[in-house]
Amino acid sequence: MQITVNIPDQYLFNNSAQETAEYLKLCTALLMFQSGKLSAGSACEFAGVDRYTFLSAC
Numbered sequence: 001m002q003i004t005v006n007i008p009d010q011y012l013f014n015n016s017a018q019e020t021a022e023y024l025k026l027c028t029a030l031l032m033f034q035s036g037k038l039s040a041g042s043a044c045e046f047a048g049v050d051r052y053t054f055l056s057a058c
Helices: 017-034 040-047 051-057
Strands: none
Touching: 017 040, 017 051, 040 051
């Protein structure tokens, strides 16, 4: 599934759209993990990062 979110340029903080999308995916995965909606493994898969990167972000 693909979801489109419109973010004003002023909130990209000199990051590319791709970097911002990856950051938002990681933040969403962290929130879902913290709320018990996803396991750590599923959150890593959701965010597209390895376990070490995810645990570091935690």
